[in-house]
Amino acid sequence: MPVLTMRDALNQALREEMKRDESVFLLGEDIGLYDGSFKVTRGLWKEFGEKRVLDTPIAEEIIIGTAIGAAMSGLRPVAEMMTVNFIMVAMDQVVNAAAHIRYMFGGGTKVPLVIRTPGGGGHQLGAQHSHSHENWFAHVPGLKVVAPGTPADAKGMLKSAIRDDNPVMFVENEGTYAVKGEVPDGEHLVPLDKNDVKRSGDDITICAHSRMLIVAMDAAAELEKGGISAEVVDMRALRPLDMAPVIESVKKTSRLITVEEGWRSYGVGAEIASRVYEEAFDYLDAPVARIGAAEVPAPYNKRLEKIAFPGKADVVVTARAMLGKN
Amino acid sequence: MKVEQRPTESKPRGTLSDKPALLRLYREMLLVRRFEEKTAEMYQAAKIGGFCHLNIGEEATIVGTISSLRPDDYVYSTYREHGHAIAKGIEPNAVMAELFGKETGTSRGRGGSMHLFSQEHRFYGGYAIVGQALPIACGTGYAINYQEKDEVVMSIFGDGATNIGAFHESLNVAKLWRLPIVFVCVNNLYGMGTAVNRASAVTEIWKKACAYDMTGERVDGMDVLAVRRITDQLVEQAREKHEPSLLECVTYRYRGHSMSDPDTYRGKDEIKEWQGRDPILTLGEHLKQQKLLTDQEIQKIDEDVTAEVEAAVKFAEESPEPEPKDLYRDVYADQGAA
Numbered sequence: 271m272p273v274l275t276m277r278d279a280l281n282q283a284l285r286e287e288m289k290r291d292e293s294v295f296l297l298g299e300d301i302g303l304y305d306g307s308f309k310v311t312r313g314l315w316k317e318f319g320e321k322r323v324l325d326t327p328i329a330e331e332i333i334i335g336t337a338i339g340a341a342m343s344g345l346r347p348v349a350e351m352m353t354v355n356f357i358m359v360a361m362d363q364v365v366n367a368a369a370h371i372r373y374m375f376g377g378g379t380k381v382p383l384v385i386r387t388p389g390g391g392g393h394q395l396g397a398q399h400s401h402s403h404e405n406w407f408a409h410v411p412g413l414k415v416v417a418p419g420t421p422a423d424a425k426g427m428l429k430s431a432i433r434d435d436n437p438v439m440f441v442e443n444e445g446t447y448a449v450k451g452e453v454p455d456g457e458h459l460v461p462l463d464k465n466d467v468k469r470s471g472d473d474i475t476i477c478a479h480s481r482m483l484i485v486a487m488d489a490a491a492e493l494e495k496g497g498i499s500a501e502v503v504d505m506r507a508l509r510p511l512d513m514a515p516v517i518e519s520v521k522k523t524s525r526l527i528t529v530e531e532g533w534r535s536y537g538v539g540a541e542i543a544s545r546v547y548e549e550a551f552d553y554l555d556a557p558v559a560r561i562g563a564a565e566v567p568a569p570y571n572k573r574l575e576k577i578a579f580p581g582k583a584d585v586v587v588t589a590r591a592m593l594g595k596n
Numbered sequence: 597m598k599v600e601q602r603p604t605e606s607k608p609r610g611t612l613s614d615k616p617a618l619l620r621l622y623r624e625m626l627l628v629r630r631f632e633e634k635t636a637e638m639y640q641a642a643k644i645g646g647f648c649h650l651n652i653g654e655e656a657t658i659v660g661t662i663s664s665l666r667p668d669d670y671v672y673s674t675y676r677e678h679g680h681a682i683a684k685g686i687e688p689n690a691v692m693a694e695l696f697g698k699e700t701g702t703s704r705g706r707g708g709s710m711h712l713f714s715q716e717h718r719f720y721g722g723y724a725i726v727g728q729a730l731p732i733a734c735g736t737g738y739a740i741n742y743q744e745k746d747e748v749v750m751s752i753f754g755d756g757a758t759n760i761g762a763f764h765e766s767l768n769v770a771k772l773w774r775l776p777i778v779f780v781c782v783n784n785l786y787g788m789g790t791a792v793n794r795a796s797a798v799t800e801i802w803k804k805a806c807a808y809d810m811t812g813e814r815v816d817g818m819d820v821l822a823v824r825r826i827t828d829q830l831v832e833q834a835r836e837k838h839e840p841s842l843l844e845c846v847t848y849r850y851r852g853h854s855m856s857d858p859d860t861y862r863g864k865d866e867i868k869e870w871q872g873r874d875p876i877l878t879l880g881e882h883l884k885q886q887k888l889l890t891d892q893e894i895q896k897i898d899e900d901v902t903a904e905v906e907a908a909v910k911f912a913e914e915s916p917e918p919e920p921k922d923l924y925r926d927v928y929a930d931q932g933a934a
């Protein structure tokens with residue numbers, strides 16, 4: 271199987287879907303002539319032309335609004351928000367419009383659109399460029415939210431998202447674009463509503479999505495050296511949230527750690543934990559441990575930033591403590 | 597109050613000199629008026645809930661603009677849109693049923709007064725966030741060009757909406773991408789209680805088009821024929837040349853901002869003055885002078901539209917409520933609950 275970077279896997283998904291369906295088009299800032307700020311759309315403007323790869327002004331409300339209107343009028347837009355930090359300017363379009371239109375108009379229309387956007391911190395970009403907002407989106411009925419952590423899932427989920435008839439928030443991560451992995455050629459579809467056990471183990475369950483999946487996998491490898499067998503569940507499907515693999519895993523391991531790159535308060539881990547308490551409380555031997563970013567605006571200083579974002583060591587230390595092996 | 601009109605060349609059209617077309621404009625305006633009067637009554641009788649914004653006084657602007665469109669053209673509107681929906685061809689029955697929150701309403705009772713919608717009539721919705729629908733209208737404009745169709749989008753909003761960012765973002769791309777859109781600003785002189793000159797550095801709103809090198813026009817929004825004439829030109833320009841435009845219709849709402857507005861920020865004299873220029877009475881007088889309409893015929897039209905509105909109330913009353921089991925219906929296109 272070919273080995274691709276996450277960036278190229280996404281690019282392949284876009285190209286394949288644009289070839290398959292004339293109604294698919296891309297829009298966003300500097301995605302065309304400039305080839306995309308993270309080069310995910312590289313070569314597509316040359317190949318498909320400016321009608322199907324639309325360079326927009328720096329006007330986030332227009333990007334999302336145009337995508338919504340086009341989606342209601344027969345097209346399948348894939349909008350790129352240069353980074354998730356800028357989506358705050360357009361949250362009205364995302365929440366009040368994209369997510370609510372179908373319901374508030376009594377099912378009279380649909381909004382088949384994908385919003386691709388990278389988030390995440392750890393690049394010394396400071397408070398305004400280091401956000402993770404998937405929990406904001408996942409709070410909203412009407413949106414689907416996915417956050418793949420491997421190139422194969424990135425390709426397969428992006429293709430599924432483009433074919434889905436609902437607004438899908440497709441959350442990428444600036445820190446994973448160069449990550450490599452095997453990616454099936456051609457038609458490879460991954461469902462938007464299935465989470466996935468990426469490593470099996472018996473002693474403890476670790477839930478993580480996007481870049482934190484990689485952190486969790488590294489931590490599991492490290493834990494194994496100390497005789498701890500960790501199961502890693504990839505929470506790539508955040509809304510609808512597929513809890514089945516987590517519940518099953520917790521019934522086996524009785525211990526759960528959640529890892530996310532954003533702040534813990536009101537976060538993804540909080541949601542997973544409460545669902546586990548509701549559905550598998552009696553199986554737990556310890557309270558669920560939540561790992562996330564320090565509750566500060568992301569600092570610029572490298573040393574402070576390193577402490578502020580979760581890493582492998584945090585997961586390893588937490589797991590050992592839960593198992594009394596520190 | 598005299599409204600200064602831009603001295604635009606506008607050629608009268610065949611359609612506006614023929615009797616059936618003129619009578620249609622008259623009838624539509626009266627239907628909207630009677631519908632809204634009944635809506636106020638039903639609101640006071642607690643048959644209608646939530647916020648409720650009426651179109652009374654704005655009929656010439658509504659009918660003069662929307663009547664210029666083809667059935668396959670699109671309209672995007674605001675929360676003050678009952679009349680817009682009716683003018684685009686939606687049955688008063690379905691509109692009243694929506695206000696009553698019934699399953700037979702335009703949005704199955706899920707939307708209410710501010711969220712009317714009809715795919716079939718290409719009435720692409722009432723949106724309750726000021727300025728929100730303009731970018732979405734641009735998306736439909738983009739889709740029309742993309743699919744190489746010759747449809748037109750009419751995006752309707754208030755004077756207050758011209759001060760929000762989305763308005764400016766939208767005019768910019770409409771011109772940049774040559775979208776077939778007519779932006780219609782219903783300048784009723786107030787955004788809630790704030791007069792235009794207390795909210796906008798530029799009080800002649802058509803001038804805002806200049807910033808985007810776009811056609812800007814201002815018309816007396818109480819004169820349905822003038823509104824219709826200029827709209828015909830702008831629609832044609834959008835359809836034939838993909839030239840968007842901004843049309844400012846200067847008009848007035850006789851009632852408060854919404855049903856819950858005690859209306860303390862403007863004088864009674866001002867309201868009276870505008871009522872003296874009533875669009876329906878004005879057209880009626882004009883048609884009588886032209887010997888196209890008699891008092892008896894006017895009476896008959898009034899009886900007809902009043903009966904239509906009464907029938908809409910009856911329909912709404914007798915329609916079923918949505919079922920509790922359908923609460924989660926249509927959150928997603930594939931119906932699955934999250």
Ligand SMILES: Cc1ncc(C[n+]2csc(CCOP(=O)(O)OP(=O)(O)O)c2C)c(N)n1
Binds near residue numbers: 724756853
């Ligand atoms: C973004 C936003 N801010 C505030 C409001 C509350 N609000 C509803 S209507 C309105 C006045 C709008 O005035 P205008 O655009 O002139 O339209 P009109 O009501 O006069 O038709 C306000 C402030 C809102 N709905 N959306």
Ligand SMILES: [Mg+2]
Binds near residue numbers: 754755756782786787
């Ligand atoms: Mg106003």
